[in-house]
Amino acid sequence: MLVPALPPVLDLIGLAIFALTGALLAARMRQTFVTLAFFALITGVGGGTLRDLMIDAPVFWVRDPWVAPVCLAVALVAWFTPHRFWEGKALEWADAAGLGVYSMLGTAKALAYGVAPVSAVVMGIITGCVGGIIRDVLAGRPSILMRPELYVTAAALSAALCAAGELAGLPRELTWSGSALAGLALRGMAIQTGLALPAYRRVRED
Numbered sequence: 001m002l003v004p005a006l007p008p009v010l011d012l013i014g015l016a017i018f019a020l021t022g023a024l025l026a027a028r029m030r031q032t033f034v035t036l037a038f039f040a041l042i043t044g045v046g047g048g049t050l051r052d053l054m055i056d057a058p059v060f061w062v063r064d065p066w067v068a069p070v071c072l073a074v075a076l077v078a079w080f081t082p083h084r085f086w087e088g089k090a091l092e093w094a095d096a097a098g099l100g101v102y103s104m105l106g107t108a109k110a111l112a113y114g115v116a117p118v119s120a121v122v123m124g125i126i127t128g129c130v131g132g133i134i135r136d137v138l139a140g141r142p143s144i145l146m147r148p149e150l151y152v153t154a155a156a157l158s159a160a161l162c163a164a165g166e167l168a169g170l171p172r173e174l175t176w177s178g179s180a181l182a183g184l185a186l187r188g189m190a191i192q193t194g195l196a197l198p199a200y201r202r203v204r205e206d
Contacts, residue, residue: 019044023078046131100183103128103155124159148196158183
């Protein structure tokens with residue numbers, strides 16, 4: 001079985017970006033280094049772990065000797081660098097890129113394991129979002145699911161386009177790059193403009 005994957009260096013960079021968002025959140029909360037390291041690991045691997053368990057695949061990071069050390073290294077970086085280094089939107093943009101890429105890869109991997117297309121799209125969304133959701137829940141703050149600004153929707157766009165391209169038999173390079181860039185573009189619009197889904201408004205009954 002040919003399992004879709006990024007080149008190892010790019011894969012670790014993407015995972016490090018996700019891990020950094022977890023470590024920085026713990027740092028802002030003035031937690032211990034142990035908490036920073038745990039938040040880095042759970043944010044970096046949470047989505048992919050749940051995906052692999054659900055599609056009956058070997059959990060990706062357990063057999064990779066680099067994933068846990070990279071998350072630990074990221075926690076060390078967050079611990080020893082001033083908070084001002086990470087202010088602004090640079091990290092949000094990096095996270096947006098990771099969201100698009102990993103939502104696409106999660107979908108492609110699920111399809112490779114014989115998962116039905118719609119379920120594979122869900123696996124892609126889980127890959128891109130669940131680590132951040134677990135991070136937010138552990139931190140006791142509203143998760144990305146509870147905020148109207150587009151995030152999960154961007155992951156869904158990447159995942160859906162990946163599944164559509166795979167099913168249509170398009171070249172993998174075109175499918176992967178196009179779906180990842182689409183998710184990045186939608187998330188980028190949300191970062192720049194605050195683009196959000198409308199909230200539910202109950203119609204008042206007379």
